[in-house]
Amino acid sequence: MLFDKIPSPVLGAVLLGCTAVLPQQALAQCAPTGADSFECAGIIDGEQEFAGNGLTVTVLDGAEISHDDHTIRLDEADGDDNTLINGGLITSSGGDAVKAEDGFTLENDGEITTTGAGDDGVVVGDEADITNRGTIRTVDKAVETGDDSTVLNFGLIESVATDGDTDAVDVGDGSTVVNRVGGQIIATDRAVDMGDDTRLHNRGLISAGGEAVETGDNAIIKNFATGIIEGVDDALNPGQNVTIHNWGIIRNIATAADEPQDAIDLDSGDIINHEGAEITSTFDAAIDFDGIERAPGDAVVVSKIKNMGKIAGKIGILVQEYDEVEDGELLPRNVDVQHVINTGELSGETWAAVLGEGDDIVELHAGSTLNGGIDLGGDDDTLAIFGPGAISGDYGIFEGGAGEDLAEFHMIDFFDLIGVSGTAELLTLEFAEALPVSTFSALSAGTPGSFSYTFANFELFDFGADDSPTRYTADDLAAMAAVPVPAAGLLLAGGLAGLGALRRRRRG
Numbered sequence: 001m002l003f004d005k006i007p008s009p010v011l012g013a014v015l016l017g018c019t020a021v022l023p024q025q026a027l028a029q030c031a032p033t034g035a036d037s038f039e040c041a042g043i044i045d046g047e048q049e050f051a052g053n054g055l056t057v058t059v060l061d062g063a064e065i066s067h068d069d070h071t072i073r074l075d076e077a078d079g080d081d082n083t084l085i086n087g088g089l090i091t092s093s094g095g096d097a098v099k100a101e102d103g104f105t106l107e108n109d110g111e112i113t114t115t116g117a118g119d120d121g122v123v124v125g126d127e128a129d130i131t132n133r134g135t136i137r138t139v140d141k142a143v144e145t146g147d148d149s150t151v152l153n154f155g156l157i158e159s160v161a162t163d164g165d166t167d168a169v170d171v172g173d174g175s176t177v178v179n180r181v182g183g184q185i186i187a188t189d190r191a192v193d194m195g196d197d198t199r200l201h202n203r204g205l206i207s208a209g210g211e212a213v214e215t216g217d218n219a220i221i222k223n224f225a226t227g228i229i230e231g232v233d234d235a236l237n238p239g240q241n242v243t244i245h246n247w248g249i250i251r252n253i254a255t256a257a258d259e260p261q262d263a264i265d266l267d268s269g270d271i272i273n274h275e276g277a278e279i280t281s282t283f284d285a286a287i288d289f290d291g292i293e294r295a296p297g298d299a300v301v302v303s304k305i306k307n308m309g310k311i312a313g314k315i316g317i318l319v320q321e322y323d324e325v326e327d328g329e330l331l332p333r334n335v336d337v338q339h340v341i342n343t344g345e346l347s348g349e350t351w352a353a354v355l356g357e358g359d360d361i362v363e364l365h366a367g368s369t370l371n372g373g374i375d376l377g378g379d380d381d382t383l384a385i386f387g388p389g390a391i392s393g394d395y396g397i398f399e400g401g402a403g404e405d406l407a408e409f410h411m412i413d414f415f416d417l418i419g420v421s422g423t424a425e426l427l428t429l430e431f432a433e434a435l436p437v438s439t440f441s442a443l444s445a446g447t448p449g450s451f452s453y454t455f456a457n458f459e460l461f462d463f464g465a466d467d468s469p470t471r472y473t474a475d476d477l478a479a480m481a482a483v484p485v486p487a488a489g490l491l492l493a494g495g496l497a498g499l500g501a502l503r504r505r506r507r508g
Contacts, residue, residue, distance in 0.1 A: 030044060030065075036052070036055050037057075038050065038056070038057045039057075040059045040063050040065060041060045041062070042062075042063060043063075047071060049072075049073040049076075051079065052079060053082060054081050055074065055079075055083070056084075056085065057074070057082070057083070058087075059085070059086045059110065060087055062088055063087070064088055064091070067094075067095070069092065069094050069095035070095040070096050070097075071097045071098065072084065072097065072098045072099070073099050074100040074101065080102045082101070083105040084105070084106050084108075085107045086108045086112065086134070087109050089111045089113070090111070090112045091112070091114065092119055093116050093119075095119055096119055096121070096122075096123045097120070098112060098121065098122045098124075100122075100125065102124075102125035102127055102128075103125070103126075103128070104124040104125065105129045106122060106124075106131065108131065108134045109133045110135075111135045112134075112137075113138065114138040115139060116139060117140070119138060120142070122142070122143045122144065123141070123144045124149075126147045126148055126149065126172065127148050127149060130143055130150065130151045131154075132152070132156075134155045136157045137157075140161055141167050142158060142159045142169065143157060143169045143171075144167075145175060147173045148175060150175065153177075153183040153185060154183050155183060155184075156184045157169055157183075157186070158186045159191075161187070162188060165190070167187060167189065168187040168191045169193070170193045171192075172195045173198065173216070174198065175199075176199040177194065177199070177201070178200075178201045179202045184207070185204070185207075186206075186207050187209065190208055191207060191213065192212065195215070195216045196218055198216065198220075199221075200215070200222070202229060202248070203224045204227065206228070206229045207228070207230050208231045208233070209232050210232060211237050212230055212233075212234070212236065213237065214234075214237045215238040216238075217267075218241050219239070219242045220242070221243070221245070222245045223247065224247050225247040225276070227248035228249045228251075229251075231253065231261070232258055234263070234265040235250050235253075235263045235264065236250060236266070237264075238266045238269065240269065242267075242269035242270075244266075244269065244270070244271045244272070245274065247274045250263050250279045251278065251279070252283070260283035260284035261283075262281050262285045262287065263280055263285075264288065265288045265290065266288075266290070266303075267292050268336060269303055270306075271304070271305045272306045273308060273309045274308055275308040276309055277309035278311075279311045281314065282313070283314060285314065285315045285317065286312055286316050287317045289317075289319045289320060289338060290320050292334065300336055300359075302338075303337070303338050303339070304340075305339070311344070312345065312371075315348040315352070315354055316351075316372065317338070317352070317355070318353075319355045319357075320333050320356060321377065333356065333357065335358055336358050337361070338360050340353060340360075342362070342368045343367045344369065346369070346370055347369070347372060350372055351375055352372035352396075353372075353374045354375045355375065359379050359382075362381075362384070363386065364386065364390055364391050365386045366386060368390055369392050370391050370392075370393045370395035371394045373396030373397045373399060375401065376399065376400055377401045377402075379401075380406075381405045382406045383398055383407050383458075385408070385453070387410065387411045387412065388411065388416065388433055389433055398454065398455050398458070400456060400459070401457055404459045405457065405459055406458070407461045407462070409461070410466040412431060412463060412464070413463050413464045413470075414463035414472070416431045416463075417430070418430050418432050418450060419452070420478075420481040422478065423478050424473075424477075425456065425457060426454065426455070428452055429461075431450060433451065459473060460472075460474070
């Protein structure tokens with residue numbers, strides 16, 4: 001019935017004809033323009049409730065609707081698939097500004113605000129479609145949706161709560177948040193809180209006095225070149241099996257007075273940090289892998305970090321090494337595999353990476369800048385170095401830890417080795433830089449430079465690993481170090497005296 005879709009004050013005025021008692025302004029200012037549509041204009045004080053589904057309510061430019069409780073309500077039990085188009089001001093001083101049910105659509109080019117503690121801006125059900133080109137600013141949650149919803153922001157969405165667990169944007173499972181260029185999602189606590197199987201695309205600013213973004217499992221996060229995600233707490237705190245692409249800036253902005261936190265704190269997943277992108281934390285790890293409680297027989301999870309940009313923190317990449325108790329809850333150590341592929345900058349104060357347990361893999365390709373050492377932790381790890389002089393920077397030692405650890409030298413042969421020093425537990429290997437290709441340039445270039453790496457607790461060393469590798473044990477190399485000879489003599493001694501052993505150790 002048509003009367004079912006008319007706001008209650010208007011319906012009362014129509015049925016009773018009592019224009020002196022019921023608000024005449026409501027009839028003039030929030031009036032039906034069709035069976036399923038309404039327009040609101042002017043200054044309106046009081047709740048505006050619309051019953052029905054498939055309704056469209058338009059708040060015109062210049063209109064102001066205010067109330068000391070919920071202001072606009074489209075949240076009747078059967079009030080699905082309703083639309084609100086706002087070009088004016090909707091404000092509440094004692095409730096939520098807008099409430100609606102499933103399938104709700106909001107087009108906001110105006111302003112939606114609340115001023116009371118605990119009051120939300122927009123609270124809607126599942127399958128909502130929220131587009132903001134204006135401002136949504138609240139004391140509690142600015143936008144809260146159910147599952148399978150979309151939030152598209154070109155303007156400002158802000159939560160200015162001073163206490164409590166509050167978010168600027170809170171969406172359920174299967175939802176998508178898109179923050180466009182110039183868009184800002186800002187909170188004094190958490191900026192974006194998302195469920196499982198969600199997507200975040202950011203080209204604007206997401207900034208928080210707590211965590212900037214928290215997600216559940218299986219999230220996909222893309223921070224584009226113009227995007228900044230920053231938090232005083234973790235900038236990103238996703239769950240398990242997530243995928244993060246970064247072309248922009250993801251950073252922790254804590255000061256020395258704040259509790260140290262990370263740029264990215266995740267359980268498991270893949271991080272691709274593209275060329276020119278930055279993931280940074282001044283006082284804690286740039287990337288921190290938490291432990292995951294696993295039952296016996298659970299499959300090993302492999303997380304991959306591919307860095308072509310900059311990853312820098314007190315520790316660049318940190319994996320939880322020990323069981324911890326926090327707030328009475330046991331946080332298990334991480335025993336999964338981390339696979340690091342680096343062609344960019346990976347930096348820490350002492351350690352660029354501390355990888356904990358698991359059969360971890362680190363690949364250092366040409367162009368890598370490494371500041372600090374790499375601790376591969378327990379189990380059987382692999383460190384692969386691709387090419388002579390592949391690594392620059394103030395790099396430290398490579399620590400293998402417990403287990404059988406392998407160092408692979410790709411495009412570096414045993415005959416490039418010009419010096420060995422130390423013991424089997426702590427070996428330093430010195431290599432010649434690659435000679436120029438032509439004889440003329442070789443003669444004119446003079447003596448080539450050299451580079452060296454120090455390995456602690458590595459058991460195996462493969463030279464020429466890109467083709468048919470030749471394997472030495474740490475004991476083999478330590479034996480060479482025990483008999484100092486000139487560089488050329490080392491080549492001859494190692495090449496001839498060890499020929500039989502080399503043949504036995506050569507792997508197909």
